[in-house]
Amino acid sequence: MKLHKVGAELYIPDGLNEALALKRTTSLGIAAHQDDLEIMAYDGILKAFGREDAWFTGVVVTNGQGSPQNDFYTAYDDQQIVEIRKKEQKKAALIGEYAAQFLLDYSSVELKEQENLELEADLRSIILATKPQVIYTHNPADKHETHVATMIKVIKILRTIPPVDQPQAVYGCEVWRDLDWLLDQEKVIFNLEGHENLAQALLGIFDSQISSGKRYDLAIMGRRRANATFNAATRPDTTTALGYAMDLTPLIYNPILSIAEYTTRFIQAFATEVAGVINKFS
Numbered sequence: 001m002k003l004h005k006v007g008a009e010l011y012i013p014d015g016l017n018e019a020l021a022l023k024r025t026t027s028l029g030i031a032a033h034q035d036d037l038e039i040m041a042y043d044g045i046l047k048a049f050g051r052e053d054a055w056f057t058g059v060v061v062t063n064g065q066g067s068p069q070n071d072f073y074t075a076y077d078d079q080q081i082v083e084i085r086k087k088e089q090k091k092a093a094l095i096g097e098y099a100a101q102f103l104l105d106y107s108s109v110e111l112k113e114q115e116n117l118e119l120e121a122d123l124r125s126i127i128l129a130t131k132p133q134v135i136y137t138h139n140p141a142d143k144h145e146t147h148v149a150t151m152i153k154v155i156k157i158l159r160t161i162p163p164v165d166q167p168q169a170v171y172g173c174e175v176w177r178d179l180d181w182l183l184d185q186e187k188v189i190f191n192l193e194g195h196e197n198l199a200q201a202l203l204g205i206f207d208s209q210i211s212s213g214k215r216y217d218l219a220i221m222g223r224r225r226a227n228a229t230f231n232a233a234t235r236p237d238t239t240t241a242l243g244y245a246m247d248l249t250p251l252i253y254n255p256i257l258s259i260a261e262y263t264t265r266f267i268q269a270f271a272t273e274v275a276g277v278i279n280k281f282s
Contacts, residue, residue, distance in 0.1 A: 001125055004118035007063065007105035009086065013094045019129075021100045025057040028132035028167075030123070032111070032150040034064050034085040035209060038092055038202040039220050040173035041136035043190035043243060045096045049198060055099035057130055060089055061119070061150055063105045073208050084208050091205045096198070102126060112149045123157045132167050139172030139179060139246045140263040147175060151248075155259060158252040166252055171245035179244035180227060181270050189231070192224050192241035199224075199241075 001010060001018065012021045027048065029041030037058045038045070048054040064085035065078045073081065086103055093101035104122055111119065127135075137154045138147035151172060158166060171188055173179075179187065192199070203217040204210065210217055227242035246266065251257055 001129060003102075003104060003122050003125075005105040007082075007103075008122070009103045009105070011090050011093055011101040011103070013090075013098060013101070018100075022057065022126075022129045023131075024055045025099050025130035025132050026054045027134040027136065028057050028059065028127070028130050029136040030059040030061070030150065030154050032061055032108075032138065032144070032146045034060050034089040035092075035203070035206040035216060036060070036138070036147070036175055037089075037136075038096070038206075039216065040138065040175050040243075042192055042199060042202070043171075043245075044134060044136050045098070045202070046192060046195060046198070048099075049097055049195060056096070057100045057102070057126075057132070058089075058093060058098055059102040059104065059123070059126055061104050061106055061111055061153075062108050062146065063103075065107060072211050081208065085206075088206045088208060092202050095201050095205065108146045111146060111153070116153075119153065120157055123153060124160065127157060127161060128165060131165055133169070135167045135170045136173050136245070137170065137248070138175060139177070140248075140259055141179070141246070141267070142172075142176050144176040152259060155248065155251050159255040161252075168249075170248040170252060172248045173245045174223070174243060178223065179246060180230065182244065182246065182266055183269050183273060186247075186266060186269065188245040188247050190243040190245065191239050192243050193228075193239040196221075196241070 027044035029037045029044055031037045031040065044056045048056040063082045065082050089101060089103060106119055110116055138151040140148060140151055142148055200217065203220055224241035224243060227244060228237050228239050231242055251259060251262055
């Protein structure tokens with residue numbers, strides 16, 4: 001596959017022919033940064049791990065330039081950090097047994113451009129080559145602007161894909177904002193129990209981030225455990241790890257539905273529930 005950026009890469013951990021590697025994909029994660037996939041799309045990674053009938057493919061849009069640098073990495077320049085983060089993402093793809101890993105190499109500024117035809121062409125080509133059943137991306141209520149920009153690109157491209165090639169489901173997942181505020185009936189809930197060592201290994205491989213002062217490895221495992229406990233107030237825990245997502249599928253089947261309007265409906269439903277409980281006892 002021809003990707004537009006000079007530094008873009010397609011890594012296939014098991015060395016299979018490109019066309020066959022992409023065709024076997026059953027779920028696709030499209031994320032802004034290195035390590036976002038392992039945080040937000042672990043449901044797809046876990047469901048495919050060790051299987052021959054399910055395969056996860058990852059896409060990382062940006063090159064990781066400008067990320068925090070401390071400790072061992074303080075002396076590294078931006079280009080060296082870009083290369084380190086690529087290596088870390090490839091290691092995660094190898095450990096997680098991904099079908100393939102795309103590294104598109106765009107800057108955050110390029111990603112945020114409203115009309116970036118090269119990026120849009122890359123994403124369209126990847127989606128058509130993989131034809132995933134499920135796509136995991138960022139949720140529209142995420143507080144990181146680069147994450148939201150990625151999600152908007154994904155929805156924009158999916159709306160141009162022929163219906164026969166569209167995924168069955170598109171999920172907006174947790175990274176820089178939890179989704180435990182969604183009403184229970186509106187949550188997409190992933191049971192992430194099992195292979196805890198795999199989850200820890202995938203998160204821990206991103207040493208350039210962890211050593212620079214961001215303990216994503218501890219925080220994400222803690223979030224998943226907290227979700228499992230606080231998911232229900234009146235019954236014992238039924239799992240040790242849960243992840244939440246927002247169902248974005250209606251956005252691709254209704255091209256005129258505003259992403260902002262769709263998202264604020266969830267927020268308004270939350271506000272209504274909170275106000276209702278307060279008023280009940282006031």
